[in-house]
């Protein structure tokens with residue numbers, strides 16, 4: 001299997017083992033590209049209109065590659081029975097009804113739907129973080145993408161929402177996706193408004209096993225440096241779809257400049273002597289929400305345990321819709337520095353519980369999702385027979401986040417790692433609906449200090465002994 005792309009790998013496994021679930025890597029993982037992903041279920045759409053998936057961020061594919069582990073295939077028929085099946089089914093039916101009603105936009109457009117909101121609010125990162133709205137939006141946005149390229153909707157097991165998309169180019173190239181994050185990273189961020197090229201690059205990234213968010217970021221970064229003549233790569237220009245497709249392949253096989261870009265933006269910027277232009281937090285590149293236009297997201301990216309991630313907190317949502325995630329009567333002003341700290345911490349505690357229970361992020365999307373604290377506590381009870389009240393559930397989330405913090409501190413995390421990249425403070429957005437917005441360093445530091453206080457951490461971001469004791473984490477008090 002070594003050397004095969006992810007589609008062929010899965011096909012080979014199916015032909016040898018029959019219908020199995022697989023997790024595999026492509027050439028990018030084999031070549032230890034630091035943002036290689038783990039891919040699964042690419043052919044499930046043919047079977048039951050089910051979607052596959054890409055464990056994209058933070059380089060799990062490179063970990064498999066380093067162990068020479070190409071793929072895992074499993075088959076199973078063990079049934080898991082909830083403690084109270086009858087009530088569980090009733091509950092499930094209620095949630096499914098609500099999901100159908102509340103997540104209609106996802107059903108209609110898929111995840112690309114949110115681009116309408118990020119573009120109109122000037123929070124769609126464009127031209128490697130120079131602006132926040134994209135002049136080519138109409139050519140790549142949700143309307144045109146769904147109309148011209150989506151072949152069918154695909155879904156996760158038993159979900160009526162079907163937010164996944166199976167697409168096809170005019171040349172007959174079929175693929176899973178692209179999702180919003182891929183569209184943003186391979187489109188506006190690289191200033192490319194040719195959907196065909198974006199789809200081809202998405203397909204290549206899927207086949208070669210690359211995280212599309214980092215892939216788009218690192219290519220856009222190289223385009224930015226080439227334009228400034230800081231690297232001699234004249235072929236790599238903003239807006240050039242062919243250059244994008246070529247660069248994806250060079251990265252996966254570590255050819256030429258691709259060998260440097262395969263290290264991710266942080267390391268590549270050091271090798272190219274341009275760290276001041278690199279956009280990342282803790283080495284993880286930004287997803288599709290511009291923090292200068294969404295001040296709550298600025299804090300959330302900065303303190304997120306694995307770097308600039310949108311899924312640890314989903315803080316973009318309250319910023320974009322202007323309402324507190326758990327108390328919609330309270331307004332959230334995306335351009336103000338006030339009122340973000342408390343809900344960012346609660347969102348982090350909430351989502352770490354959501355992830356621990358392996359629930360869909362969209363069902364748990366505050367304000368519109370049908371599963372919030374109360375419903376999650378109900379699921380826990382119906383599935384296990386153990387009751388956990390809302391206060392206890394939140395406390396579990398807080399304990400997990402503190403444990404992650406302790407782990408990161410032990411591994412050398414410093415307060416400086418909770419900072420945004422320099423351009424976000426010094427360079428206001430040059431164009432778009434949030435033109436002129438930046439992050440004021442002094443006000444940002446106030447948010448950060450308030451966040452540390454609320455978390456029960458000291459001024460250096462270290463959990464205080466009494467906080468660890470309160471959370472039952474006494475054994476870690478002297479571990480960092």
Ligand code: SF4
Nearest residue numbers: 155156159161163360
């Ligand atoms: S379970 Fe969630 S991610 Fe999967 S199709 Fe449904 S809404 Fe989309």
